[in-house]
Amino acid sequence: MNTDMNGKTEIKSMDFAELQAWIESLGQPRFRAKQIYQWIHQKHVDDYEQMTNLPAGLQNTLGALTEWVSLKTEKKQCSALDGTRKYLFALNDGNMVESVLMRYHHGNSVCVSSQVGCKMGCRFCASTLDGWVRDLKPSEMLEQVYRIEKDLGERISHVVVMGMGEPLDNYDNLLKFIRLLTDENGLHISQRNVTVSTCGLVPQMKKLAEEDLQITLALSLHASSDEKRKELMPVANQYTIKEVLEACDYYFARTGRRISFEYSLCGGVNDSDQDAEALGTLLRGKNCHVNLIPVNAVQERHFFASEQKVVREFKNKLEKLGINVTVRREMGRDIDGACGQLRRRYQKNAENPDN
Numbered sequence: 530m531n532t533d534m535n536g537k538t539e540i541k542s543m544d545f546a547e548l549q550a551w552i553e554s555l556g557q558p559r560f561r562a563k564q565i566y567q568w569i570h571q572k573h574v575d576d577y578e579q580m581t582n583l584p585a586g587l588q589n590t591l592g593a594l595t596e597w598v599s600l601k602t603e604k605k606q607c608s609a610l611d612g613t614r615k616y617l618f619a620l621n622d623g624n625m626v627e628s629v630l631m632r633y634h635h636g637n638s639v640c641v642s643s644q645v646g647c648k649m650g651c652r653f654c655a656s657t658l659d660g661w662v663r664d665l666k667p668s669e670m671l672e673q674v675y676r677i678e679k680d681l682g683e684r685i686s687h688v689v690v691m692g693m694g695e696p697l698d699n700y701d702n703l704l705k706f707i708r709l710l711t712d713e714n715g716l717h718i719s720q721r722n723v724t725v726s727t728c729g730l731v732p733q734m735k736k737l738a739e740e741d742l743q744i745t746l747a748l749s750l751h752a753s754s755d756e757k758r759k760e761l762m763p764v765a766n767q768y769t770i771k772e773v774l775e776a777c778d779y780y781f782a783r784t785g786r787r788i789s790f791e792y793s794l795c796g797g798v799n800d801s802d803q804d805a806e807a808l809g810t811l812l813r814g815k816n817c818h819v820n821l822i823p824v825n826a827v828q829e830r831h832f833f834a835s836e837q838k839v840v841r842e843f844k845n846k847l848e849k850l851g852i853n854v855t856v857r858r859e860m861g862r863d864i865d866g867a868c869g870q871l872r873r874r875y876q877k878n879a880e881n882p883d884n
């Protein structure tokens with residue numbers, strides 16, 4: 530059960546069935562669970578007093594027995610270029626995470642963080658610079674979406690778990706988050722509109738394939754040989770490309786969902802003609818899609834984006850080999866909202882917007 534050290538129940542991370550069981554254990558009628566669930570997950574109220582169809586006695590009981598997780602918006606930046614918004618949220622314990630809203634013609638998409646910091650150590654990524662602090666709870670991932678929907682005043686239709694952290698390194702909380710997010714009594718986002726991106730944790734990828742979900746799996750590949758991948762991503766020392774691609778095949782076989790491969794183009798590192806050829810050979814015949822992301826500069830890192838011409842040639846080469854490929858449109862570059870630019874910011878840094 531979701532209880533903290535003080536024995537309080539963390540109510541926002543409970544799924545509908547858990548909430549029903551818990552409410553009944555308090556001697557309350559079952560229908561209260563649905564009311565409470567909808568107040569939390571559809572109407573996004575700030576406290577129990579706003580749950581106006583609950584008796585005051587029950588509001589007080591809930592207040593005493595539960596831990597109420599909510600995020601505080603510390604900072605919001607809006608891109609002048611494309612309407613992207615980046616949010617800095619403070620968690621109850623003072624840690625900070627970032628989330629990004631992207632506005633597309635097909636709907637509003639929120640990029641969610643899954644951990645404070647990250648353990649994975651990818652060389653080109655800012656999120657991992659100061660290491661890992663802790664996993665986010667399901668409620669803390671949900672709150673990122675709820676806060677942004679409330680702030681925007683429009684429906685969020687898509688969620689990508691591509692913010693700070695490695696989602697499959699926080700597996701159980703991620704799964705709970707997805708089930709809550711797509712529940713018909715909550716925001717009811719379609720599973721098909723949820724994407725989880727991983728650096729390639731093979732056992733968890735296989736487990737995810739067996740969850741009976743219709744979400745999209747995105748795999749951060751970034752290189753076509755183990756040797757090169759190890760230079761960019763420490764996780765490649767643990768799993769070979771062959772093993773990772775087998776896990777992708779398994780995911781596709783079990784779910785019928787096409788895999789998305791992410792490939793960040795780092796100038797002079799993984800963007801040559803031979804790299805494109807090798808990547809095409811690896812992926813040929815797979816039902817997949819490749820997203821090319823010209824690497825975004827991170828101050829402490831020394832990678833730079835491939836030139837436009839190189840990106841075009843890389844794309845053409847893959848297309849010639851029959852691979853489905855797009856160059857990811859950069860969003861929110863002026864506010865550091867792009868891939869790999871999200872990072873932990875402490876209170877002291879939040880005071881200094883340039884830090």
Ligand code: SAH
Nearest residue numbers: 654691695726727728749791824825868869
């Ligand atoms: N940990 C997960 C999700 C977070 S990163 C993962 O590794 O997939 C989301 C995507 O942005 C990943 O493909 C990641 O490799 C990529 N990325 C990280 N830093 C980047 C940068 N500086 N420029 C471009 N893409 C980057």
